[in-house]
Amino acid sequence: MPLNPAPTNDPSARQQIASKKHLFSPSKCLGITVLWAVLMSACQADDTIQQESPLRLNDLRRMVLEQNDQIQMRLQDAEVSERLHRAEKGIFEPQLVGGAEYFDTSRPNNRQQSAQLGFFARPFYLERNTLYNAGIEFLLGTGAKLRTGYMLRDLNNNVGAAETTPGQLMGQQYESFAGLNLTQPLLKNAGWGATTAKIRLSAISSKIAFHEYRRQILLVLASAEAAYWDLHLAQEQVRIGSDSLATAQKILKDNQARLEVGKSSELEVMQAQAGLAARKAKLEQAQQTAFDYASRISSLYSRAIGNQNILPRAVDAPELIEDSSSKIESYTQAFRKNPDYLIRAEQVKQENLRVAYLKNQRLPQLDLKASYGLNGLSSNVVQSMDDWAKREYPAWSLGFEFRVPLGGGIKERNELEAGKLGKIRALSALKEAEVQVFNLVDTALRKIQLHRSSLTNARSVIGFHEKLLAAQMDRLAVGAVDSRMVLETEEKLSEARATAVDSMVMERKARLELEAVRGTLLLARDAEVDLFELRKRTEEFLRKNRDKKVDEAPAIPITDPPKAP
Numbered sequence: 001m002p003l004n005p006a007p008t009n010d011p012s013a014r015q016q017i018a019s020k021k022h023l024f025s026p027s028k029c030l031g032i033t034v035l036w037a038v039l040m041s042a043c044q045a046d047d048t049i050q051q052e053s054p055l056r057l058n059d060l061r062r063m064v065l066e067q068n069d070q071i072q073m074r075l076q077d078a079e080v081s082e083r084l085h086r087a088e089k090g091i092f093e094p095q096l097v098g099g100a101e102y103f104d105t106s107r108p109n110n111r112q113q114s115a116q117l118g119f120f121a122r123p124f125y126l127e128r129n130t131l132y133n134a135g136i137e138f139l140l141g142t143g144a145k146l147r148t149g150y151m152l153r154d155l156n157n158n159v160g161a162a163e164t165t166p167g168q169l170m171g172q173q174y175e176s177f178a179g180l181n182l183t184q185p186l187l188k189n190a191g192w193g194a195t196t197a198k199i200r201l202s203a204i205s206s207k208i209a210f211h212e213y214r215r216q217i218l219l220v221l222a223s224a225e226a227a228y229w230d231l232h233l234a235q236e237q238v239r240i241g242s243d244s245l246a247t248a249q250k251i252l253k254d255n256q257a258r259l260e261v262g263k264s265s266e267l268e269v270m271q272a273q274a275g276l277a278a279r280k281a282k283l284e285q286a287q288q289t290a291f292d293y294a295s296r297i298s299s300l301y302s303r304a305i306g307n308q309n310i311l312p313r314a315v316d317a318p319e320l321i322e323d324s325s326s327k328i329e330s331y332t333q334a335f336r337k338n339p340d341y342l343i344r345a346e347q348v349k350q351e352n353l354r355v356a357y358l359k360n361q362r363l364p365q366l367d368l369k370a371s372y373g374l375n376g377l378s379s380n381v382v383q384s385m386d387d388w389a390k391r392e393y394p395a396w397s398l399g400f401e402f403r404v405p406l407g408g409g410i411k412e413r414n415e416l417e418a419g420k421l422g423k424i425r426a427l428s429a430l431k432e433a434e435v436q437v438f439n440l441v442d443t444a445l446r447k448i449q450l451h452r453s454s455l456t457n458a459r460s461v462i463g464f465h466e467k468l469l470a471a472q473m474d475r476l477a478v479g480a481v482d483s484r485m486v487l488e489t490e491e492k493l494s495e496a497r498a499t500a501v502d503s504m505v506m507e508r509k510a511r512l513e514l515e516a517v518r519g520t521l522l523l524a525r526d527a528e529v530d531l532f533e534l535r536k537r538t539e540e541f542l543r544k545n546r547d548k549k550v551d552e553a554p555a556i557p558i559t560d561p562p563k564a565p
Contacts, residue, residue, distance in 0.1 A: 055297070055312035057228055061525060063301035064224045065217070072541065074209075074216040079538045081209035085202040091139055091195075097149070098134040103127065130154040143195045148180040152381065174384040179373015179395070187363040197357040204350045208343055210534060215339035217527060222516045224300045227293055229505045232314040234290035236501040241283035244494045248276040251483055254476070268483045275487040318508040320452070327445060330518050334437045337519025341437055344430040351423040358416040365403040372396040440517040447510035451503045458500035465493035 065071065105127040135149015153175040189195070252272035258264035294311035325333075335341055373395050376387030387393060405412075469489045475481045515521040522528040529537070 052294075052311050052313040054315045055228075057225065057314075057316045060224055060228055060297065060301070060312075061221060061527070064220055065527060067301045068220050071213075071216055071220055074213040075534075075537060075541060078206075078209040078213045078534060079542075081202070081206040082535075082538075085199070085206040088199045088202040091199070092141075095137040096134075097137055097147075099132075101131045103129045103131070124158075126158040128156045139195070141192050141195055142184065143189045143191060144182055144184040146180060146182050149178070151177045152384075172379065174376075174378055174381050176376040176381070176384040176387070177373050177395070178385075178388055179371060181371040182369070184368040184370075186366045186368055188361060188365040190360075194357060194360045197353060197360075200353055201350060204346050204353070208346050208350075210531065211339045211343045211346065213534065214522065214529060215343070217529070218339060218516055218519070218521050220300065221525060221527060222512050222521060224297065225512055226509050227297050227300065228314055228316075229318055229508050231290060231293040231297060231312070232317065233501055233505045234286060234293050235314060237286040237498055238283065238290055240494050240497050240501075241279060241286050244490060245276070245279045245283055247490050248272065248279050248487065251476070251486060252276055255483055258479070263479055271483045271487065275483070275491075318504050320455075320504075320507065321511060323511070323514075327441065330441045330445070330514065331438065333518040333520055334441060335434075337523075338433075338437060338517060339519060341430075341433045344426070344433040348423070348426045348430050351419065351426040355416070355419045355423050358412070358419045361412045362409055362416055365401075367401045367403075368399075369401055370396070370398045437517060441514065444510050444514035444517060448507055448514065451507035451510060455500055455503035455507065458496050458503055461496040462493065462500060465489060465496055469493055 106124065108124045130153070132152040132154070133149060135147050138146040138148075140146060155173040155175055184190075185194075252269065252275075255264050255268045255272045259266065259269055291311065294313070297312050374388040374391060375393035375395055376384040377393075378384040378387065469486070472481055472486045472489055476483065476486050512521070515524060
């Protein structure tokens with residue numbers, strides 16, 4: 001068949017060709033294409049709806065608290081800090097110290113040694129001794145180190161043995177000592193403050209980890225609720241877009257019907273087709289946005305969409321909440337509950353404590369050393385210990401030891417300067433947190449007021465355009481107005497509806513920001529935690545993971561690198 005048929009003079013043939021041209025006119029072809037695309041999109045939309053899972057806001061909060069990986073990691077960090085704090089408390093744990101040592105000595109005696117031995121002098125000296133010691137060491141709150149214990153020496157030598165028997169030993173003697181030794185710092189490392197500095201630093205670190213855990217819960221819950229309302233907004237935009245698309249389809253269908261009877265023009269049909277295509281594009285964009293937010297929500301409670309393509313669907317709608325709290329009350333709540341501010345305040349305490357400890361380390365080291373004990377000596381162990389009860393052979397000592405660096409304490413001096421800079425930095429961070437609290441509270445309150453006003457205005461615009469669209473649709477049916485004016489009115493109505501939903505969602509998100517900066521979000525959701533609740537959750541987490549091995553890791557397939565061409 002030729003692409004361009006030859007002209008003919010037959011009227012009937014010309015009429016058939018004209019009818020075919022009218023049947024395949026560009027406007028009708030475009031309309032058929034748009035309708036087909038809309039039908040396919042509707043089928044896909046129906047398929048997506050079938051695979052959606054209804055999700056309520058309370059269920060989302062519960063799943064986030066139970067399954068969110070970031071919250072679980074902060075929980076573990078808090079437990080690590082608590083364990084380290086307990087470890088630092090172990091410095092006061094008594095230590096049992098014991099040991100045994102054997103000596104075997106053989107040497108010739110020089111003249112001086114022979115003279116000292118006198119009558120018992122021998123050409124050589126033979127000694128085989130065993131030393132036993134046991135004791136308990138303490139660290140006291142004053143910084144003193146105390147050791148109390150017992151020492152036993154099993155002595156066996158040739159002093160007094162006959163000269164004719166060179167290897168003969170005179171028998172065993174047991175020399176014992178029981179007493180205590182004390183070393184008390186008087187300047188450096190002296191006092192309760194210096195001794196417990198690391199314990200108090202670790203306690204503050206544990207509090208900081210606890211507040212970071214609260215902050216992580218707060219941030220994740222706020223993010224989850226914000227994403228939930230964003231998903232609700234995207235779903236409403238899909239609904240509004242579907243209604244707008246249905247209206248454009250009705251206008252197109254009516255125009256095509258009136259065109260067939262000669263009451264409309266092709267321009268009207270083309271305007272309706274253009275409006276339909278534009279609304280279809282907006283609807284597809286809204287569907288993609290809804291998919292993105294659904295995927296983000298799934299990630300918050302650590303669930304992969306995978307090949308199942310099961311997406312959450314928000315079923316709760318935001319509502320306006322009346323809050324009678326004043327701005328001053330919001331400031332006060334923030335300074336009491338805001339995790340960021342509390343963390344900064346604890347860091348200032350930490351730096352103050354560190355500077356105080358470093359100042360103590362700048363002092364010279366002057367230690368008081370003292371010891372007291374009782375000696376005993378006999379041919380058997382029991383009699384040697386009996387000498388203690390007699391207290392006939394006491395031994396004690398008292399003295400001082402002084403130590404000072406010749407360079408003025410280079411290490412200690414620079415550590416103190418670094419600590420002072422750290423304190424200034426912590427104070428600056430606390431001041432910054434205060435300013436942020438004031439600004440964030442003011443900003444959130446202004447946002448709430450702005451979006452409430454925008455919602456009121458949008459509702460007024462919706463009422464007006466609904467009445468105008470109804471009147472124009474009636475006039476369009478009789479040809480009193482054109483399609484372009486009706487489509488413009490419908491578009492304004494859709495925009496007003498979208499603005500109303502957006503204002504409602506934005507007002508709810510602004511209130512989330514206010515609750516987050518005030519630190520009351522967890523309390524309002526019944527998710528606030530204290531140290532007891534933190535310990536309970538940690539035990540539950542450890543119980544669930546007790547059977548898991550730390551070194552378990554998923555296998556990563558190793559592939560060969562691509563070869564060079």
